[in-house]
Structure formats: structure tokens, C-alpha cells
Amino acid sequence: MKSKEPFNPHKMKDMLVRLLDLPDISEKEQQLAKENIVFRRPIPPEKSFVCDWVIEHFGQYWKNETEAAFSHLPVNCYIAQRDNEILGFACFESTAKNFFGPTGTLEGMRGKGIGKILLIKSLQTMKEMGYAYAIIGGIGPADFYKNTVNASIIEGSEISIYQNLIRKKP
DSSP, X not given: OOOSSOOOTTSOOOEEEEOTTOOOOHHHHHHHXXXXXXXXXXXXXXXXXXXXXXXXXXXXXXXXXXHHHTTSSSXXXXXXXXXXXXXXXXXXXXXXXXXXXXXXXXXXXXXXXXXXXXXXXXXXXXXXXXXXXEEEOSOSOHHHHHHHHOOEEOTTTTSOTTTTOOOOOO
């Protein structure tokens, strides 16, 4: 969902999503299963493969957050895969409690519903963890989240958990 453009925490806001009435994704997931696309939580032996894929397609910050997702069992991440190829990923509670993200889908696979399924599966898991609401941290595509799960911008959130993030010098 995001590209490798420079990370600018002052442009990004957080969103809030109610977890009590998430949309049903079972039909879309069954359609994608016919294309041999499966959605699941990776396991620890796959950590380096998933993290290497994330850094290649989305950068170092997201790789670091994905590594943190592997510090929980089961892993706080979902992946979409076809055969031996990762098509997308979504993490939760990897940077802060009750935070969703980062998430991303291969550019050539966008528009198929992969990102939506990864989002909903992650949010359903957060609901099962006991949360009634979740924070989508440092959003990029606000319309995607608004249209998919009726998320709303948290006012004043441009000053966020990421505000003092150490950045690599150019």
C-alpha cells in the first residue's frame, strides 16, 4: 500500500476503527483461493524470508516492525502467498499495543482484495485479543481504510508515536 518513498512522520495521521462489526471477507477469500492465494500467519522458521521480502518491497522501517511481529507466538502478522511467493503482508501490535500496521501488497497484485483480506484478518485477530477498537498507525491510504472498515482520522495524531523516529541520513 505504501512505496519506498522517504518516511515522513509529520505527514501521517492515525485512524481509529471499530472492531465490533467488521465486514465479511469469506467470499473474497474463497475466490482468491481458486487462484491458489492463501492467507495465513507465518511461523518463526519463515522470519528471514518474510522480513527480507518486506525490506525489498517496503523498506527498513517496515522490516524492523515485521521482525517485532515475530517476537510473539503466534506471530502478529498475516501473509498472502501463492505457492512459494509472498504477495502481501499485514502486521499488528508490532510497534505499539492495539496498533495495526505496517501492511503492503505487491504492486502488481493490488486491486484483487488481498490488502482488504489481510487487514480484516488482522483486525479480527485483534478483536479476539479483546480489543473493541484498533488504531491504524501512520496511515497512507486513508480512503482505503475509511471505505473498507469505516475507519476515521484521529484528530491531532500527526504528532504520533513516530515523531522522534531515528532516520537514516541521506
